[in-house]
Amino acid sequence: MQASRARPLVSFGGLYFGLAAAFLYxxxxxxxxxxxxxxxxxxxxxxEFTTRWYAELLHSPELLRSLGNSLWVGLLSSLVATLLGxxxxxxxxxFRFRLQGLFMAVSTIPLVIPSVVLGVALLLVFAxxxxxxxxxxxxxxxxxxxxxxxxLIVAARLAGFSNHLEEAGMDLxxxxxxxxxxxxxxxxxxxxxxxxxxxxTTSFDxxxxxxxxxxxxxxxxxxxxxxxxxxxxxxxxxxxxxxVMVTSILIVLGTEWxxxxxxxxxxxxx
Amino acid sequence: xxxxxxxxxxxxxxxxxxxxxxxxxxxxxxNLQIRAGEFFTLLGPSGCGKxxxxxxxxGFETPTAGQIRIQDQAMNAVPxxxxxxxxxxxxxxxxxxxxxxxxxxxxxxVKGVPKEQRDPAVKEAxxxxxxxxxxxxxxxxxxxxxxxxxxxxxxLINRPAVLLxxxxxxxLDLKLRKAMQFELKQIQSQVGCTFVYVTHxxxxxxxxxxxxxxxSQGWLLQVGNPSSxxxxxxxxFVADFIGETNFLSARVLKAxxxxxxxxxxxxxxxxxxxxxxAKVGEDVTLTVRPERISLFxxxxxxxxxxxxxxxxxxxxxxxxxLYRVGLESGEGLLVRVQNSxxxxxxxxxxxxxxxxxxxxxQALVE
Amino acid sequence: xxxxxxxxxxxxxxxxxVRQRITVLLTPPGLxxxxxxxxxxxxxxxxxxxxxxxxAQRQVFTLEHYQxxxxxxxxxxxxxxxxxxxxxxxxxxxxxxxxxxxxxxxxAGPSRLMLLTILVIPSWTSFLLRILAWKVLxxxxxxxxxxxxxxxxxxxxxxxxxxxxxxxxxxxxxIWVPFVALxxxxxxxxxxxxxxxxxxxxxxxxxxxxxxVILPLSLPGxxxxxxxxxxxxxxxxxxxxxxxxxxxxMYGNLVQDQFARALNWPLGSVMSLVMMLVxxxxxFGLGRGVxxxxxxxx
Numbered sequence: 001m002q003a004s005r006a007r008p009l010v011s012f013g014g015l016y017f018g019l020a021a022a023f024l025y026x027x028x029x030x031x032x033x034x035x036x037x038x039x040x041x042x043x044x045x046x047x048e049f050t051t052r053w054y055a056e057l058l059h060s061p062e063l064l065r066s067l068g069n070s071l072w073v074g075l076l077s078s079l080v081a082t083l084l085g086x087x088x089x090x091x092x093x094x095f096r097f098r099l100q101g102l103f104m105a106v107s108t109i110p111l112v113i114p115s116v117v118l119g120v121a122l123l124l125v126f127a128x129x130x131x132x133x134x135x136x137x138x139x140x141x142x143x144x145x146x147x148x149x150x151x152l153i154v155a156a157r158l159a160g161f162s163n164h165l166e167e168a169g170m171d172l173x174x175x176x177x178x179x180x181x182x183x184x185x186x187x188x189x190x191x192x193x194x195x196x197x198x199x200x201t202t203s204f205d206x207x208x209x210x211x212x213x214x215x216x217x218x219x220x221x222x223x224x225x226x227x228x229x230x231x232x233x234x235x236x237x238x239x240x241x242x243x244v245m246v247t248s249i250l251i252v253l254g255t256e257w258x259x260x261x262x263x264x265x266x267x268x269x270x
Numbered sequence: 271x272x273x274x275x276x277x278x279x280x281x282x283x284x285x286x287x288x289x290x291x292x293x294x295x296x297x298x299x300x301n302l303q304i305r306a307g308e309f310f311t312l313l314g315p316s317g318c319g320k321x322x323x324x325x326x327x328x329g330f331e332t333p334t335a336g337q338i339r340i341q342d343q344a345m346n347a348v349p350x351x352x353x354x355x356x357x358x359x360x361x362x363x364x365x366x367x368x369x370x371x372x373x374x375x376x377x378x379x380v381k382g383v384p385k386e387q388r389d390p391a392v393k394e395a396x397x398x399x400x401x402x403x404x405x406x407x408x409x410x411x412x413x414x415x416x417x418x419x420x421x422x423x424x425x426l427i428n429r430p431a432v433l434l435x436x437x438x439x440x441x442l443d444l445k446l447r448k449a450m451q452f453e454l455k456q457i458q459s460q461v462g463c464t465f466v467y468v469t470h471x472x473x474x475x476x477x478x479x480x481x482x483x484x485x486s487q488g489w490l491l492q493v494g495n496p497s498s499x500x501x502x503x504x505x506x507f508v509a510d511f512i513g514e515t516n517f518l519s520a521r522v523l524k525a526x527x528x529x530x531x532x533x534x535x536x537x538x539x540x541x542x543x544x545x546x547x548a549k550v551g552e553d554v555t556l557t558v559r560p561e562r563i564s565l566f567x568x569x570x571x572x573x574x575x576x577x578x579x580x581x582x583x584x585x586x587x588x589x590x591x592l593y594r595v596g597l598e599s600g601e602g603l604l605v606r607v608q609n610s611x612x613x614x615x616x617x618x619x620x621x622x623x624x625x626x627x628x629x630x631x632q633a634l635v636e
Numbered sequence: 637x638x639x640x641x642x643x644x645x646x647x648x649x650x651x652x653x654v655r656q657r658i659t660v661l662l663t664p665p666g667l668x669x670x671x672x673x674x675x676x677x678x679x680x681x682x683x684x685x686x687x688x689x690x691x692a693q694r695q696v697f698t699l700e701h702y703q704x705x706x707x708x709x710x711x712x713x714x715x716x717x718x719x720x721x722x723x724x725x726x727x728x729x730x731x732x733x734x735x736x737x738x739x740x741x742x743x744a745g746p747s748r749l750m751l752l753t754i755l756v757i758p759s760w761t762s763f764l765l766r767i768l769a770w771k772v773l774x775x776x777x778x779x780x781x782x783x784x785x786x787x788x789x790x791x792x793x794x795x796x797x798x799x800x801x802x803x804x805x806x807x808x809x810x811i812w813v814p815f816v817a818l819x820x821x822x823x824x825x826x827x828x829x830x831x832x833x834x835x836x837x838x839x840x841x842x843x844x845x846x847x848x849v850i851l852p853l854s855l856p857g858x859x860x861x862x863x864x865x866x867x868x869x870x871x872x873x874x875x876x877x878x879x880x881x882x883x884x885x886m887y888g889n890l891v892q893d894q895f896a897r898a899l900n901w902p903l904g905s906v907m908s909l910v911m912m913l914v915x916x917x918x919x920f921g922l923g924r925g926v927x928x929x930x931x932x933x934x
Contacts, residue, residue, distance in 0.1 A: 013739035017751065020736055024758040024814065027769035031761075034772075084665040091661040095654070103662070106669055108928050112863075112919045114871020116888050117908045120895055121676035124905065128679050144673050147665065152932050164363035167330050170350040171357045172377035172428065176657055178351075186367045205763050207874055212895060224764050228878065234768075241765040248760045252753075332651070349653070 028245070035239040040232045053239035060236060066223035067240070070204050073135050073219055077142035078199035084143070085150025085195055090184065092151075093158040094166070108148045118144060119212035126213070133215040141209040146199035153198065157191030158184070201248070274342070275432055275464040276304040276327055281336035283322050296322040298488040300336070304432075304466060304481075309458055311467045313475040314485035315511070320468045323485070324434050327466060329353045341431050356425035357434040360441065362417045364409035370396070370420050371405030377428040395423040398457060415446045422457070432464045439474070451478055472512045476500060484508050501559075502544060506634050509557045516563075516603045518556040520633060522548050530633050532556060535577055535599040540628035545635050554633045560606035562630035565593065567614055568621035576623040579603070581616045591615065595622060677912075684905035701906045711890060711907065715914070718887035721801065722869035725808045726816075726862045732809070733816040733861060738850075740817075741824035752821060755814045763811065767878045770807040774879065799881025807879050808869055816861035819930045823857020824850070860930035863923055870915050887911060 038050035057063065088107055092100065110118060122141050126133060165187065169179035185192070207221040214222050224241070227233040283297040297319040304310045312320035325331045326338055329350030338345045345353060356377070364373050374395050375388045383391075396402050399419035409417055418438060425433055438454075439447045455478055458465050469475055475482050476496040483493045484507075492504040503509035506517065520534035520541070525548035532541055534556045541556055548554075568578065582602070583594035586609075593605045593616065605624065607613060616622055687696035705711060736755065740748045758766070827850060835845045873888030880886070891911065894904030923931070 011743065013735070013743045016735055017739050017744075020732070020813070021754060023810070024755065027766065027773055027810070028758050028761050030773070031765065031769050080668075084668055087661045088665040091658055091665075095658050095661075097658045097662070103666065106674060107665065108932075109916075110673065111928065111932055112867055112923075113912050113915060114868055114888070116871040116873060116891055117680075117912045118673075118676075120891065120904060120908050121680040122672065123895060124683050124901060125672075125676040125679045127901075128683075140672050143668065147669065148928075149932050151665075152929050156929060161366075162361055162363060164359045164361055165365060167328075167350070168357070168359060168363040168365070168424075169376075170330075171328060171355075172424070173351050173380040175349075175351055176653075178380070183365060187365070189367070201760070207764060208871075211874075211892075221762065221764055224762060225874075228764070228768060238765065238768075241762045245761045249757060252760075 031238050032242045035235060035242045037235070040235060053235045054243070056236055057240055057243075062218075063223060063227075063236070063240060066218045066220045069135055069217050070220035073139045073142065074200045074203040077139040077203050078146065078196050080139075081143045081146035081150045081199045082154075082192060082196045085147045086154045086185075086188070086192060088147070088151045089154035089158055090180070093155050094163060107151060110144050111148045115145060115206075115208045116212075119209035122209070123212040133213055135214070135217050135219070137213040137215070138210045138219060139203075141213050142199075142203040142206055145206065145209065146202055149198050149202070150195035153195040154188055154191045157188045161187060273305055274303045275306040275308065275340070276302070276310075276466065277339040277342075278302040278323070278327075279337045279339070281323070281326065281333045281338060283319070283326060283331060284334045295488050297326070297333075300490050302483060302490065302493065304464060306464055307462055309455070309465045309467065309478060309480045311469060311475040311479040311482045312485060313469060313472060313482050313511075315470055317487075318485040319488040320470075320485050321436055324357075324436055324466060324468045327432070328355055328357045328434050354431040355434055356428050356430040356432075357436065358418075358421045358425050358438045360437040362409075362421040364417055364420055364424070366409060368409075369405060370401070370407050370409060370412070373409065373420055374405070374424045374427055376424060381428075391427055392423075395427040398426065398460065399423045400453075414442055415450065418442065418450065422454075426457070426461055426463075429461075430463060432466055435465060435467045437468055437470070440469075447474075454478065476512070484511065486511070502542070502632065503557065503634070504544060506555050506557070509632075509634065514560055514604060514606075516558050516560060518558075518601055518603075520554050520556040522550050522552045522554055522633070525550060529628070530554075532633055535597050535601055537577060539575075539631065541631040541633040542629065543633050548633070552635075554635060556631055556633055558603070558626050558631045560592070560604040561590075561608075563603065563605045563624055563626045565595075565605055565607055565614070565616065566623040566625070567616075568623050576625045579622055579624060581618055581620045581622050584616065584618050593622075595624060680905045680908060683902050684909055686902045688902065701903045704903060705906050705910065711887075714885070714890055715887045715911065718870055718872075719914070719918075721805060721808075721886060722866050722872075725805050725812065725869050726865040728805070728809050729812050729816040729865050730820075730858055730862050733813050734820055734854075734858065736813075736817045737820035737824055737857075740821055752817075755817060759811075759814050764874070764878075766811055767807055767875055770803070770810060771879050774803055774806075799879065799883065801880070801884045803879040803881075804876050804884040804886070807875050808865075808872065811875075812865040812869070816865055819860040819864065820854060820857045822930060823854045823860070826857075827853045856925055856927065857930060859923065860926045863919055863926060864931055867915055867919060871911060 033046070035053055036049050036051065037046050038048040038052070039046075088103075091097070092104060097103075118141060122137065122144075123133070125131075126137055131137065165183055166179050169183040170176065174182060205221060206219075207225060210219050210222050211225070218226065224237055227237050278300050281297060281300040282295070285294045285296055300319075300323060312323055314320045322331060326333055327340070327345075329345070329348065333346060340354060365376070368376070371392050374392045378388045378391060392405060393402070396405060399422050401416060401419050401423070404412070404416070404420075409420065412420065418441075421438070435454075439450050442450060451474060454465075467475075467478065476499070479496055481493060481495050482499050484491045484499060486507050492499060492508050494502070499508065500512055503512065503515075509515050510517075518534045520532040522530050522532055523538060524531035525543065528543060530541055530543040530548050531538060532554060533539075539556075566576065577597055579595040579597045581593050582596050583592075585592040585594075588609075590606050590608055593607065595603050595605055597603060603624065684701060685697050685699070687698045687700065740751055744751050831849055831853075832845055835849045840848065871888045871891075872886055873892045876884045876886045876889055880889075887907070888911075891904055891907045894900045894907060898904075
């Protein structure tokens with residue numbers, strides 16, 4: 001609006017952004033700092049630099065096991081949530097059916113109730129019908145949390161392209177289901193990936209529901225929670241989450257880079 | 271075996287409407303016969319049911335009543351993917367995740383045609399639409415006109431019995447549209463298949479079609495070749511929608527076979543009558559095209575068969591001049607006169623006389 | 637006439653096909669939601685009328701737990717307090733996040749998506765660890781204290797903030813601020829910039845443009861951001877456990893207690909149902925005009 005007015009070198013907004021970023025990053029950077037500190041307690045002054053917490057990670061079978069559990073639960077529950085969410089999204093965007101409003105309401109209500117309620121309700125129903133608590137139960141809970149997100153992400157993508165594309169598929173000889181597989185899903189692929197990643201990150205870090213549903217096998221957050229009571233284990237836990245954070249940042253930046261690269265090569269060939 | 275490529279018998283389509291309106295009738299009791307190899311246009315304003323008709327032929331909508339036949343086969347129960355027709359969509363509907371060549375070969379691939387046969391077919395189809403060598407591009411890298419051609423190639427490569435085109439040139443700018451109109455005609459004569467073309471542009475319809483069907487509010491008003499649609503409109507709507515025209519209110523004095531004597535603008539005059547039996551005393555509308563009216567300098571005295579008026583607005587249009595003439599009856603007429611030497615020019619306020627050949631005037635039921 | 641009967645036969649066939657597609661698409665997600673969401677809520681409602689969780693008493697129908705909840709003023713106080721904590725947290729988040737979103741959308745230029753990503757990256761660290769970070773920061777053996785001690789600025793460590801209501805709010809604000817900035821940013825991005833030029837053209841001063849155009853148009857995004865914090869915070873029980881102490885305990889802890897420790901599932905069911913209803917009523921009361929996609933942040 002005021003392009004003519006000279007901008008100061010550091011604007012008020014930029015300064016505020018910097019402060020906010022510092023507020024968000026400092027606690028985490030401190031944790032990372034302590035993950036290299038040769039002391040079992042997280043207090044100043046810092047001691048020697050060490051990587052022994054990272055080395056000890058490899059010798060902590062329970063921790064690695066819970067990490068593996070979380071990866072499995074995340075993977076499977078996100079696959080199910082993405083699949084079911086996609087089916088629901090196609091139905092609500094491309095069709096009109098009876099009780100559509102009710103279906104929309106039920107499938108999005110998990111968004112608007114505190115997740116402790118979901119955890120408790122699932123605990124009750126599993127107890128009622130004698131289903132043992134397990135990672136499977138946790139995974140089921142996570143699908144309910146993630147179906148609304150997956151459905152809305154895919155629905156937004158479907159609404160973004162004309163159903164003429166699907167009609168064109170059928171016009172060219174594909175059956176309806178063939179069109180879904182060869183036209184709709186490939187075009188929605190970025191949304192499917194986004195739905196899967198969003199579900200996975202939610203599941204991987206989910207505690208409130210998992211706490212009620214884990215059996216003998218813990219997920220990573222549940223295991224971390226149990227370790228928080230033992231201060232001597234803290235540096236190890238901190239080291240692990242530092243690793244997880246760096247990995248997830250690398251994955252996200254990597255996908256971004258891949259996307260940009262494919263875009264730019266396409267431009268060049270044009 | 272009938273000669274018809276597409277036949278619609280008593281086709282109706284109503285859409286269930288949520289909310290206030292109960293049902294929306296999109297197409298009402300439509301009967302049409304489209305001949306093999308014909309360039310047939312469905313013409314009408316938006317919402318007239320022309321696109322719905324096209325989509326019923328394609329198989330994307332099911333008629334509420336009536337029957338659709340393609341090449342003498344009943345099609346109502348045949349799904350879109352088994353009909354011998356292909357469609358060119360207004361927004362092209364090119365698959366964004368596939369290259370141009372993959373788009374074009376899509377229909378063949380679905381049918382299981384092997385690659386050795388697909389590749390030359392794709393090459394040929396792209397040459398037909400003048401896009402050779404564009405096969406490796408993505409649709410998004412092409413201009414609107416080029417995307418249009420790809421959509422055409424993608425449909426034609428399947429050698430459909432009928433090609434359906436849903437306002438295919440609607441998104442192009444004027445100059446490109448004119449070039450594509452010409453090209454589409456040429457392509458049709460090369461491939462020889464039936465084209466069913468939907469447009470709201472009457473000029474386009476007249477220019478390209480062998481026959482035109484004019485629709486309004488779900489009803490078919492008139493079917494005929496371009497000249498009969500233009501020169502012998504069956505209803506006031508058709509006369510008004512196709513080109514420019516004048517309307518005068520009139521009353522039937524005498525009726526005979528094919529013509530009527532009416533009173534209009536305070537005079538008795540003859541006009542064509544195409545609506546069956548005319549009733550004496552009935553109120554009708556007289557229509558005359560502006561370019562069919564001649565203007566003369568008024569020189570006092572009343573000459574038989576001429577109306578008197580005053581030139582009110584004069585608009586110079588290059589090849590023509592358009593006059594708006596106020597009649598003594600208070601009604602106004604548009605008159606289009608070709609500019610050439612020897613033709614008198616009038617200015618606003620001049621007294622003029624008008625006349626036309628009774629064969630160019632037509633009386634229509636209100 | 638044959639035309640007509642053929643058409644009548646054909647029509648249900650086509651409708652049948654569409655119905656079949658809908659059925660195939662909807663049955664798996666519908667069944668899944670029924671089995672693992674609707675029925676569990678129903679079972680919870682059932683449990684709330686049971687005399688006891690286990691044993692013979694479980695068959696007895698009773699309103700006892702509802703009466704107990706209604707008589708239990710401390711539970712109600714806790715619910716009220718949790719709502720207040722959630723309200724404060726969400727409001728602080730909105731106040732802190734709005735300028736961020738505004739800066740990103742209107743001032744940051746082409747780098748705004750990168751800057752937005754920078755704000756979100758810390759959230760990829762474990763939720764529990766981020767809480768732990770604040771426990772470390774605020775605690776008596778925490779970083780603030782030990783830093784001050786080692787610098788010789790204070791003589792004795794003191795848990796200035798830890799184990800309090802304030803600690804819960806600070807920690808929750810820290811966790812949620814980026815997630816509030818997202819829907820507000822999305823809302824601001826949707827504002828057609830020509831509107832601002834139109835307002836300027838009609839004589840608005842910059843602050844008038846902000847107050848009369850930008851702010852009203854951003855409200856749905858702001859409300860979505862508010863609710864996306866408010867809803868989960870009402871039921872929060874992990875943060876209070878870690879940094880809340882006695883003073884910072886919330887309603888969620890009470891619910892969790894009934895299931896994890898007291899094993900009074902019927903009473904826990906009553907409490908869960910009450911919380912769910914309160915949150916649903918507040919959400920639908922406040923959330924009119926909020927797009928569910930904004931709420932989900934997609």
